[in-house]
Amino acid sequence: DQQVKQNSPSLSVQEGRISILNCDYTNSMFDYFLWYKKYPAEGPTFLISISSIKDKNEDGRFTVFLNKSAKHLSLHIVPSQPGDSAVYFCAASVLDFGNEKLTFGTGTRLTIIP
Amino acid sequence: ETGVTQTPRHLVMGMTNKKSLKCEQHLGHNAMYWYKQSAKKPLELMFVYNFKEQTENNSVPSRFSPECPNSSHLFLHLHTLQPEDSALYLCASSHDRSSQAFFGQGTRLTVV
Numbered sequence: 001d002q003q004v005k006q007n008s009p010s011l012s013v014q015e016g017r018i019s020i021l022n023c024d025y026t027n028s029m030f031d032y033f034l035w036y037k038k039y040p041a042e043g044p045t046f047l048i049s050i051s052s053i054k055d056k057n058e059d060g061r062f063t064v065f066l067n068k069s070a071k072h073l074s075l076h077i078v079p080s081q082p083g084d085s086a087v088y089f090c091a092a093s094v095l096d097f098g099n100e101k102l103t104f105g106t107g108t109r110l111t112i113i114p
Numbered sequence: 115e116t117g118v119t120q121t122p123r124h125l126v127m128g129m130t131n132k133k134s135l136k137c138e139q140h141l142g143h144n145a146m147y148w149y150k151q152s153a154k155k156p157l158e159l160m161f162v163y164n165f166k167e168q169t170e171n172n173s174v175p176s177r178f179s180p181e182c183p184n185s186s187h188l189f190l191h192l193h194t195l196q197p198e199d200s201a202l203y204l205c206a207s208s209h210d211r212s213s214q215a216f217f218g219q220g221t222r223l224t225v226v
Binding site for chain 1: 213219
């Protein structure tokens, strides 16, 4: 049973427009959420995160929104740039006796069209 | 460049071969991880080492054998793998078990 779901395997967005990537989770114990970005032939790199006590976190062109009641988070990229083309992984974390347990989604491949 | 280096980047091995994947970090991190990424599946945590001690083994078959000789190095020894073990194997490290993980570039493994 997947606790973190990214239902869109791929997304294409025109350069300059907004990209919205979605993620749903089922475990209400998750208290920290992260987005990772992965280019081909590279490992995932951390992009942005949000604590469960917040509903929004912004870092430059990237904003993550958290809706705890809906168990949903989204990543907004605006304006989208060609270099944003990558696979984006949503991850959810819970601290288990001081140990972080990360659960990943399956990823969404974002393609920015010039 | 995240400071976590994995070798080799690509590996093709037969089902009777023995090979090892290597991960190295000089970030001063105390926790190291092996993850498996199969096509269309989430990243799956395989093993966790904290201060060189294995603290998690997520029901990984014994044909995968991890080794952590020191806090900077992590190995994954492979023996009699199956074609379904073909995947991207990612190493990660973090300062401690509650800190953000940094990933290596991965080893693309193909079992023939």
